[in-house]
Amino acid sequence: MSSPTIGVLAVQGDVREHAVALAEAGALARPVRKPEEIAEVDALVIPGGESTTMSKLAVTFGLFAPLRERVAAGMPVYGSCAGMIMLADKILDGRADQETVGGIDMTVRRNAFGRQNQSFEADVAFKPAPESPVHGVFIRAPWVESVGAGVEVLATLESGPYEGRVVAVRQGNLVATSFHPELTPDRRVHEYFVGLVRDAV
């Protein structure tokens, strides 16, 4: 099986962890910082980080136009945490000037679970990996407030104070999670995305 080349948006955030996870899931990972580098990858991961910082740097360095163009043309993208925010068509509790790439017909609430003292770990039933839950690491994480008709919900928290909250979605070739699978050794979320990329390219 050939290995797809998957970029990791490297303006800020946990780029290294995603690159390691992608390599372990069978992809060639490389950092993407400049507009011209976006054309050179089969797919992209938008990592966790500070979404307002990512948005600003993406504006300054002219990344939004080429990103939106490739997303519209069907490039697979996976976003975790801040990356989920970047893939949302609408966001709540962001900065007034905060832009997103968009592509997933959903409304995402930034820092929805609270500040760092409320950051938590919990098991998550991730539909594409039904054999056992994945371990979700939620860090000042967003949640999905609402989704449009074309969006498939991949995970909802099933118990505890956040019961019913949507934390993973897919629309077409775009996947987003509130949590950080790149911070755990379980590679099933990245394998799912790499499989999706293989089917798409």
Place this chain on the structure above:
Amino acid sequence: MSTTPATAESAPQTGTQLVKRGMAEQLKGGVIMDVVTPEQAKIAEDAGAVAVMALERVPADIRKDGGVARMSDPDMIEGIINAVSIPVMAKARIGHFVEAQVIQSLGVDYIDESEVLTPADEVNHINKWNFTTPFVCGATNLGEALRRIAEGAAMIRSKGEAGTGNVVEATRHMRTILGDIRKLAALEEDELFVAAKNLQAPYALVKEVAELGKLPVVMFTAGGIATPADAAMMMQLGAEGVFVGSGIFKSGDPAKRAKAIVEATTHFEDADIIAKVSRGLGEAMVGINIDTLPESERYAGRGW
């Protein structure tokens, strides 16, 4: 009572090592800026800071004013929390666990047990395992970094010499820590026991660093970064992100300099971009030559 074990397993766990260290992972490649007012916090957020450090006086002013430097007024920390949506950090004195308890109760996202403030305990640092809020601590060498991690620090920053606008100590500490790690990684397994003794650090952590070839937590740089080129140099040396203290708000045009340092930190290997953002920034902070600083005014020696 729930009858399904899966439910019990999925109860959310807060304050774990993974969420503490993981928070620092999310800050990587970013710039954390010292701010003393909500207005400065907004300028920092506008410039693209990944977090702000709330404190009463920037280190350059602590140097100038002298006296005992303490945790900030809770009103001031709260004002900054309310002014921005990015993470907020705040400083506690070394060993002052009650200042840390107060900062945690305010809902701050990260506590800096900082040598910039006057130490409250000359023997013990804070037992950081007792807290839900994660801690960042300074270090000048690998042994010091590992002792802080053993006490529960979830992030390390090289100390540098805060409030000087002089990058020379930041360079020294970054090179020392990373050099110590490279030396460790070259040792045979049989030699790690003595290495742990010499580093005055727990063997398990020494072994982990030797295997990983890096610290088990994120390491930023701090203490004297004043220009975009300073920040990029620290990143090229191996820092995973940058703290800027006095360097921004003691300069001629803080908003512009803050944005330039953020951009240079992202594109730290691209000299064309660093050149572009370095133009027309106005005056940098004046700065202090370290060799004119008496030993008693050097902060890096605080903490052990």
